[in-house]
Amino acid sequence: MRVIVALGGNAVLRRGQRPDADTQLANVRSAVRTLARLAARHELVITHGNGPQVGMLALQSAGDPNLSRPYPFDTLGAQTQGMIGYWMQQALQNALPGRQVLAMITQTLVTAVDPAFERPTKFVGQSYDREEAEKLAGEHGWTVARDGTAWRRVVPSPAPRRIVETRLIRQLVREGVIVICAGGGGIPVVRDERGRLAGVEAVVDKDLTAAMLAEALECDAFLSLTDVPRVMRDFGTPEQTEIAHTTPHELRAIDFPAGSMGPKVEAACRFVETTGDMAAIGKLDDAERILDGSAGTIVTPNGRWPLTSTL
Numbered sequence: 001m002r003v004i005v006a007l008g009g010n011a012v013l014r015r016g017q018r019p020d021a022d023t024q025l026a027n028v029r030s031a032v033r034t035l036a037r038l039a040a041r042h043e044l045v046i047t048h049g050n051g052p053q054v055g056m057l058a059l060q061s062a063g064d065p066n067l068s069r070p071y072p073f074d075t076l077g078a079q080t081q082g083m084i085g086y087w088m089q090q091a092l093q094n095a096l097p098g099r100q101v102l103a104m105i106t107q108t109l110v111t112a113v114d115p116a117f118e119r120p121t122k123f124v125g126q127s128y129d130r131e132e133a134e135k136l137a138g139e140h141g142w143t144v145a146r147d148g149t150a151w152r153r154v155v156p157s158p159a160p161r162r163i164v165e166t167r168l169i170r171q172l173v174r175e176g177v178i179v180i181c182a183g184g185g186g187i188p189v190v191r192d193e194r195g196r197l198a199g200v201e202a203v204v205d206k207d208l209t210a211a212m213l214a215e216a217l218e219c220d221a222f223l224s225l226t227d228v229p230r231v232m233r234d235f236g237t238p239e240q241t242e243i244a245h246t247t248p249h250e251l252r253a254i255d256f257p258a259g260s261m262g263p264k265v266e267a268a269c270r271f272v273e274t275t276g277d278m279a280a281i282g283k284l285d286d287a288e289r290i291l292d293g294s295a296g297t298i299v300t301p302n303g304r305w306p307l308t309s310t311l
């Protein structure tokens, strides 16, 4: 099978951890143990989040007295692709000697008139209590929003339209390369009337980009791997229940929060609706069990996996 994995930024920097490089590298090495087992059995394309990291770099940049203005989010996105891509590439090379692994700088086309620029939803950086978040928002001109019980900075997250480097990614996958690409959803860029690319201030959702890429690369499965074992009904209430096997139709009848589970569910539904193939949301460590149907929330057109006829 050709499998695309979207790895949450939280897998690289867990909630509450200090963002030291060695902490993140240790998390990447641990994630790569699972990814390497997948790569041994399947053609693997890896995308990853960057929410915690891009927010941290933005905060550092905002506090740098030598700068006349903080680095823009496209440039910060590129920095996170380089940093996380490097950690992953090296960890995979060490885990799978003899295999070709490449982390690519990847740009994602968005449109400048996307309404998302007026309505920031993408959580970046660390969590704060409400008072501190509002204080920082006042100091730096941020928008902040509630993420579960905590507060975080939010930035615009326009819809991904196309990955500029799609053809190259396809070529590399066909040649057996394990490609790490579209990190942080891809660096958001727009194309002007003369066809030239330029970066924009945003962070694209990596699950939406991954689903789009999965379709373009004709992947058989799209796995969004995060820190919860399954999508839940009535999440965060005493009545919460795990959803094991489901359909896009069933999932679309449930409300999920923007900026966290919402885009994962939307991405999974879009991939299944467009391709008729399988998408799943679950825990990184369960990736292999998700593919055999015994873990995660598995989304298929008829709610069954492996896919079977309903006739």
Ligand SMILES: Nc1ncnc2c1ncn2[C@@H]1O[C@H](COP(=O)(O)OP(=O)(O)O)[C@@H](O)[C@H]1O
Binding pocket: 007, 008, 009, 010, 011, 049, 051, 148, 225, 226, 227, 228, 230, 231, 232, 233, 234, 235, 256, 257, 259, 260, 261, 262
């Ligand atoms: N209905 C739900 N079921 C499961 N988790 C949910 C749900 N709604 C919100 N969440 C939250 O979504 C989080 C995963 O989204 P996110 O933090 O964006 O992950 P990642 O960084 O791994 O992509 C979970 O840790 C959980 O707190």
Ligand SMILES: NC(=O)OP(=O)(O)O
Binding pocket: 007, 008, 009, 010, 048, 049, 050, 051, 052, 123, 183, 184, 185, 203, 204, 205, 206, 207
């Ligand atoms: N860019 C992005 O979607 O990052 P996270 O997965 O960390 O939210």
